[in-house]
Amino acid sequence: MRFGGRLVVSMALVMLCGVLVAWLVAQAVGPGVFRDHMERASHEPGSVAAHALEAFVSASTATLAAALGAAVVTSLLAGFLVSRRVASSLRNTATVAAQVSAGRFDVRVMPPGIGSEFDELAGAINAMAQRLGRNDAMRRRLMADIAHELRTPVATISAYLDALDDGVEVLSPATTEVLQAQASRLTRLADDLGAVMRAESGAMPLDLVPVDPHELIELCAESLRPRYERSGVALVTEVRPGTPRILADRDRMGQVLGNLVDNAVRHTPAGGTVRLTAEPHGAVVRFAVADTGDGIEAEHLPYVFERFYRVDVARDRGHGGSGIGLAIVRALVLAHGGTVSVLSPGKSMGTTFVVDLPARPDGPRWHPFSRGH
Ligand SMILES: Nc1ncnc2c1ncn2[C@@H]1O[C@H](COP(=O)(O)OP(=O)(O)OP(=O)(O)O)[C@@H](O)[C@H]1O
Ligand SMILES: [Mg+2]
CATH class of the missing domain: 1.10.287.130 (Signal transduction histidine kinase, dimerisation/phosphotransfer (DHp) domain)
Known part of the structure; x- marks a missing residue:
């Protein structure tokens, strides 16, 4: 229940208590006072009206005094209990916030249970502490x-x-x-x-323009072809007819595909093949870089996009890699509103990187016989 609801209920209880006490006192005192006055009036002829008035005044005064007294006592009690719980919850929250600002990110606020707003505040402070802790750990590791x-x-x-x-x-x-x-x-x-x-x-400005996937892929393949020829690895490109254009920064997307194709040639022995493809896939254009090389074991797959992560540190560093290429790929793809993932059946069984980018809505589609849209 929300805090306001709880306050209304406690006020209603105070009122109810006053009404109940008034009713009980009226029941207990009223008849006796009336009987007493009526009896005295029967001994004093002509004084019935005066006695009735006096009985009414004293019974209602007693009832009102008892009801007001009960209401005052219960409202003081309710006010004290509510303010004590609110104050202790705020003190607790302030202590935790001070500890977080002093660099202790493992502290948490217990939900005080006095209304959903307070529980939400505790949840938000806990989420903030957790996030700050994670960022701090990442910063240290970096x-x-x-x-x-x-x-x-x-x-x-x-x-x-x-x-x-x-x-x-x-x-x-x-x-x-x-x-x-x-x-x-x-x-x-x-x-x-x-x-x-x-x-x-997000500080990297993207120059988003409609880009033809075919053009992107061919540009990337051409720039890396000499390296492929030197390594004895075949580079095959394919764009499915009907693949729509994407809204992208040409240079940055070139960097994304370049990093993936560069990794692929480095991890594919001579005689192998790397396929660089693009095809429509629902609302996205799916780029894939698939090689027939070293493969990546399942235990390493979740980490390859992390900064400085290399599967075989000695070997990968040996060729000058510092393990940042895929972190750049992921950051750039996310900045384009896309996603990137990796699949590999295992060691020596090849690797496929998949980049999905939103297709440009109602943009013209690439067709092998109608270039230059
Ligand atoms: N196609 C692939 N086949 C097998 N392993 C790969 C492939 N692509 C990446 N990896 C593994 O993922 C790791 C991370 O790749 P990433 O591109 O981030 O770093 P790198 O290539 O080692 O260095 P950098 O790209 O910074 O020069 C690589 O070190 C490698 O172990
Ligand atoms: Mg790399």
Whole structure:
């Protein structure tokens, strides 16, 4: 019940108590007083009216006094009980809010049970504490991950610089290459972190225009084809006729598909195939990047979109990956109002990433013989 309802009920109970006391007192006192006065009137001829009036006044005074007294006592009692519970609930809430603001996110407010508004307030404060706790844990983990990622290249660079300084190493093309590789790894890490932060906070402006999925896919495939040819992996593209256009930022969606297709080639041995496709699927356009490569075991699947998550840390870091690519993919797809998911039957059985983006309502559909809509 809401708090206002409870207050109305307690007021009604106070009134009821007054009425009940009035009735009881009137029943108990009234007849006796009347009988007494009538008896006295029978001994004093001519005084009936005066006695009746006196009986009425004293009976109603007694009734009124008792009823008012009972109402005052019960309303004081009800006021005291209600205000005590309200005050203790507010004190409790204030204490928890102060603890949360001091950085303790594991504290919770007990629902006071004095009206649904108070329970809702307790629920909202608890949800806020939980959310802040989760953000705080994420922030800590992110800092630890960044520090960890920075350590290796920075340690390598400074070890080489020390060796050059001591004359143990000379500045040969090989040394320069190592230093450059580590420096570019740091630059890429900074760029990727910046991109994922901007996309996740919604601060990345999207230049949304109607985009033809066919054009998007071909552009992505063309830019990565040399890498595929070098790795001996076949890249197949296919857009189902009738696939509608989407409202998207061309560069950002290019980045999404690029990251997925880049991962696919890295995880597919020579002789394998990567299929990059788009098709209509209800109200969305479904993009898929399916490879016949390493696959991902079920236990890792729920985490691959997390920042810095790599299935095989040594191997994945070995090729320069820091595990941010898929976090960028997810943030960008969400910013476009879409969803991204991953499927894999298991190790060495291939992986499929699926990106669903809302189809542009009543936009023209792509048809193999009518390009350029
Ligand atoms: N197609 C795939 N097949 C098998 N495993 C994959 C595939 N795509 C991603 N993964 C796994 O998911 C992890 C996370 O991918 P993500 O793109 O976020 O990071 P990365 O490629 O290692 O580094 P980055 O993209 O930052 O260079 C990878 O390290 C890899 O273990
Ligand atoms: Mg990647």
